[in-house]
Amino acid sequence: xxxxxxxxxxxxxxxxxxxxxxxxxxxxxxxxxxxxxxxxxxxxxxxxxxxxxxxxxxxxxxxxxxxxxxxxxxxxxxxxxxxxxxxxxxxxxxxxxxxxxxxxxxxxxxxxxxxxxxxxxxxxxxxxxxxxxxxxxxxxxxxxxxxxxxxxxxxxxxxxxxxxxxxxxxxxxxxxxxxxxxxxxxxxxxxxxxxxxxxxxxxxxxxxxxxxxxxxxxxxxxxxxxxxxxxxxxxxxxxxxxxxxxxxxxxxxxxxxxxxxxxxxxxxxxxxxxxxxxxxxxxxxxxxxxxxxxxxxxxxxxxxxxxxxxxxxxxxxxxxxxxxxxxxxxxxxxxxxxxxxxxxxxxxxxxxxxxxxxxxxxxxxxxxxxxxxxxxxxxxxxxxxxxxxxxxxxxxxxxxxxxxxxxxxxxxxxxxxxxxxxxxxxxxxxxxxxxxxxxxxxxxxxxxxxxxxxxxxxxxxxxxxxxxxxxxxxxxxxxxxxxxxxxx
Numbered sequence: 001x002x003x004x005x006x007x008x009x010x011x012x013x014x015x016x017x018x019x020x021x022x023x024x025x026x027x028x029x030x031x032x033x034x035x036x037x038x039x040x041x042x043x044x045x046x047x048x049x050x051x052x053x054x055x056x057x058x059x060x061x062x063x064x065x066x067x068x069x070x071x072x073x074x075x076x077x078x079x080x081x082x083x084x085x086x087x088x089x090x091x092x093x094x095x096x097x098x099x100x101x102x103x104x105x106x107x108x109x110x111x112x113x114x115x116x117x118x119x120x121x122x123x124x125x126x127x128x129x130x131x132x133x134x135x136x137x138x139x140x141x142x143x144x145x146x147x148x149x150x151x152x153x154x155x156x157x158x159x160x161x162x163x164x165x166x167x168x169x170x171x172x173x174x175x176x177x178x179x180x181x182x183x184x185x186x187x188x189x190x191x192x193x194x195x196x197x198x199x200x201x202x203x204x205x206x207x208x209x210x211x212x213x214x215x216x217x218x219x220x221x222x223x224x225x226x227x228x229x230x231x232x233x234x235x236x237x238x239x240x241x242x243x244x245x246x247x248x249x250x251x252x253x254x255x256x257x258x259x260x261x262x263x264x265x266x267x268x269x270x271x272x273x274x275x276x277x278x279x280x281x282x283x284x285x286x287x288x289x290x291x292x293x294x295x296x297x298x299x300x301x302x303x304x305x306x307x308x309x310x311x312x313x314x315x316x317x318x319x320x321x322x323x324x325x326x327x328x329x330x331x332x333x334x335x336x337x338x339x340x341x342x343x344x345x346x347x348x349x350x351x352x353x354x355x356x357x358x359x360x361x362x363x364x365x366x367x368x369x370x371x372x373x374x375x376x377x378x379x380x381x382x383x384x385x386x387x388x389x390x391x392x393x394x395x396x397x398x399x400x401x402x403x404x405x406x407x408x409x410x411x412x413x414x415x416x417x418x419x420x421x422x423x424x425x426x427x428x429x430x431x432x433x434x435x436x437x438x439x440x441x442x443x444x445x446x447x448x449x450x451x452x453x454x455x456x457x458x459x460x461x462x463x464x465x466x467x468x469x470x471x472x473x474x475x476x477x478x479x480x481x482x483x484x485x486x487x488x
Contacts, residue, residue: 090194337464
């Protein structure tokens, strides 16, 4: 059966409200690997069927037929200089539906936002500011997300790891670029969450393996060094880097009345980067008076109960914060988006792992994508569309054994080898999964000269991990991304 695996694309024509005509190509691309036997070539073995949705602007009508060449043949097609954006989400285990139908594509989910969620059965609406106005889009779902699967006889676990996933996504991009004659088009990678780490790794793989240089990386809700996020005994840095996010979420829920968000966040950043960072390094060397002072300051910044701060020895993770902040109101706060709340399963729980923000948006996005790919894009498949799945676990980081999962070295190298590479970064102040201060910490510790740092653009939003859930943030993001991909 694997030998018979074939691409199964559905092609449809559409028109944006602005008048731009475009084509969608939706389906699964078969990836193959070169086989050898006894040192001799033995064909190409299908290994995976990767689901993607490609949006390409139709050629503009020309006023005259091409001039013949000297041998009487038609002139070759002109180079397509329209930018192309390759996009994916993270997880690991997430499909691309969030960026696809929340931000970038021409149709978007009608999910509503905090305090005004759209009820079932949800719906779809046009996205007039879609990035398709300015660039072609290719939305990619890695193995076991969306409709992507391995072919029969192949172990899916083979692709559930940093290196294999990197190489597979890079191969999808290389193959699509080659088949569509887009090697001379400006190329951008846009990732969200783990997708930002993937974007940097894939850009490195494209450059090293195929000589393909990309023009820019769009990093939305960034994590490039997981040591900045992973709470563990003896690792104090994440506790300090989350503090501004705790303060911002407390502010959203009215715990800092009569203060501006910018003021609350700045105070938390200053304390986290100075006195709190120092206090954490001291451990038991803090005397009682110093310890009390830290407790009082943390209580003022986060609005958490001083007794909780004492019991946790100044160190609590996000699951504990989620359960504690609004405990007196019998509510827990979201991790992906701290603006969302829900009653806890057990009011006595000291931690909360059930994210009310994901619960609120999973239904609208699931309904939208399952309708959209069939009814509007014409693609039929009886497999379940895996929006956010645990089927990719366990995820392997074997190449990072004994060291943090960190791709900043790859980005440093890319910035040095490609002096035109630009980086767009989006942060959400209420994002408990990838705090903005942690990303800023990573940039500050990268070995970049002033010229390279000038090629970064930073954009902050009063929203969560998926900041485009908030309508104004979506407009702001798309305006910035449109300028980003058309700057070359």
